[in-house]
Amino acid sequence: MTAPYSPEERKKVVSKLPSALRRELKVRAAQLGIDIKDAVAEGINAWEASEPLPQVDTAGGGPFATYLPTGLYEGFKEDCKKREVSFAQGLAQAVRLWLDSHPATRRARRVTGARRIIFGNQKGGVGKTSASAGVAEALAEMGHKVCVVDFDPQGHLTKQFGLDLLGIDDPSLAKHMLGEVSDDLQNLLVPIEEGIFGGRLFLVPACKDAFLLDAKLATSRHVRVKETALEKAMEPLEQRFDYIVVDCPPSLGYTMDTALYYARTRDGEDEGESGIFIPVLAEDSSADAFDMLDEQIDELCGDLNIEVAQLGFVVNMYDSRRGFVATSSLDSWKAIGDPPVVAVIPDQSEQRKAVRLKQPLLAYAPDSEQAEAMRTIARVAS
The missing domain is CATH 3.40.50.300 (P-loop containing nucleotide triphosphate hydrolases)
Structure with a gap:
């Protein structure tokens, strides 16, 4: 099945995320060697395929910017409206979903030491x-x-x-x-x-x-x-x-x-x-x-x-x-x-x-x- 968008064509998206959630996303993406924009895109795809999710506390959210594939971004906006959640809430849910499904991995101790x-x-x-x-x-x-x-x-x-x-x-x-x-x-x-x-x-x-x-x-x-x-x-x-x-x-x-x-x-x-x-x-x-x-x-x-x-x-x-x-x-x-x-x-x-x-x-x-x-x-x- 072909995705309805091109991953190479991206659009800058500016929204808000709680500072703790932003930091957790940055850290987990770094731990797993995944670009943040790809992590967010994966989270949105999972969100699209999921049942409605619990609300995420977005109080005190700060600015968050990333680049999403253009078609994915437009479809996500429409689906947020259908689920009657704000774009910021939908994005927070998608990020939370990605974090929960991508736990941090612990590396084995190296024989050469630290x-x-x-x-x-x-x-x-x-x-x-x-x-x-x-x-x-x-x-x-x-x-x-x-x-x-x-x-x-x-x-x-x-x-x-x-x-x-x-x-x-x-x-x-x-x-x-x-x-x-x-x-x-x-x-x-x-x-x-x-x-x-x-x-x-x-x-x-x-x-x-x-x-x-x-x-x-x-x-x-x-x-x-x-x-x-x-x-x-x-x-x-x-x-x-x-x-x-x-x-x-x-x-x-x-x-x-x-x-x-x-x-x-x-x-x-x-x-x-x-x-x-x-x-x-x-x-x-x-x-x-x-x-x-x-x-x-x-x-x-x-x-x-x-x-x-x-x-x-x-x-x-x-x-x-x-x-x-x-x-x-x-x-x-x-x-x-x-x-x-x-x-x-x-x-x-x-x-x-x-x-x-x-x-x-x-x-x-x-x-x-x-x-x-x-x-x-x-x-x-x-």
């Missing part, structure tokens, strides 16, 4: 911390169990979550890397207690002793190959999590080498399952910093015979109103091609407000453009 995603760039102030936090939140929102590591002694990630840095004499990740403590690294884990993450997001906080890590690694006898220090320390956590996300310091020293080694493609892993995202700004100094990082990656891979996947550029704090410098720089990043630009995060106030209030971005402003960009990066990572 996937390891690092955010790094030699230049400071490019948004490594905000991207690390946002993508970790998005992955947890998608149903994954995620550990995000504040590997920067400045501790901005720890502070963004409203937590204090570890004391200089406390056990810390750096001390574990140097063999200076013997307790369980899992004792450092701090749960991020936001309902939307459902107990799936945990933080390894920063400690000021990490300022000394480069110098101590250079002379340490605890780790024979310095670059493996982070991996050896994190090993106890790997089977507990689906993803480990690392916010790297703005450094080209041993500390960054350990993070790059940790993100390498392991035996048994496909290329791109782990690797580095590179946050940049749409200006020239970011390009200079990337050249240095790219050289460091090449040298490390050559020296140790490993591969580190560059998963993509994240162009942060972008504002086209800044004119030619911003727009031409963005074009230059896109022109590189490999790695690709995977997301452009707009320079808007939601992230700054979330940091000021010490709240996760995806909890404070889940429907913002910045939150959507974090979900985009998380889909690339997954």
Whole structure:
């Protein structure tokens, strides 16, 4: 039987959906690798074939836009009238029906351990911390169990979550890397207690002793190959999590080498399952910093015979109103091609407000453009 419409010819549809239903749709579609517009179309087709469904509470609905096949859209509007429900109510019922018939799937634990995603760039102030936090939140929102590591002694990630840095004499990740403590690294884990993450997001906080890590690694006898220090320390956590996300310091020293080694493609892993995202700004100094990082990656891979996947550029704090410098720089990043630009995060106030209030971005402003960009990066990572 031929469908009475062409799936390729689509029409933009603007309606309203409750924020919780919108978010659940986005998350489930990402979990299952289905485009939202296709999920909504599937839901409408199922709705058309169903008996009248219970009402969905649409109070407080916010704007929702998608693209539906033109014929499907027109027929759905008519059927809503026949069932004496509003278009918004019919759409909500269709989305609810699709969600109920497409449960989230749980992936089996990987023999290679958690996937390891690092955010790094030699230049400071490019948004490594905000991207690390946002993508970790998005992955947890998608149903994954995620550990995000504040590997920067400045501790901005720890502070963004409203937590204090570890004391200089406390056990810390750096001390574990140097063999200076013997307790369980899992004792450092701090749960991020936001309902939307459902107990799936945990933080390894920063400690000021990490300022000394480069110098101590250079002379340490605890780790024979310095670059493996982070991996050896994190090993106890790997089977507990689906993803480990690392916010790297703005450094080209041993500390960054350990993070790059940790993100390498392991035996048994496909290329791109782990690797580095590179946050940049749409200006020239970011390009200079990337050249240095790219050289460091090449040298490390050559020296140790490993591969580190560059998963993509994240162009942060972008504002086209800044004119030619911003727009031409963005074009230059896109022109590189490999790695690709995977997301452009707009320079808007939601992230700054979330940091000021010490709240996760995806909890404070889940429907913002910045939150959507974090979900985009998380889909690339997954």
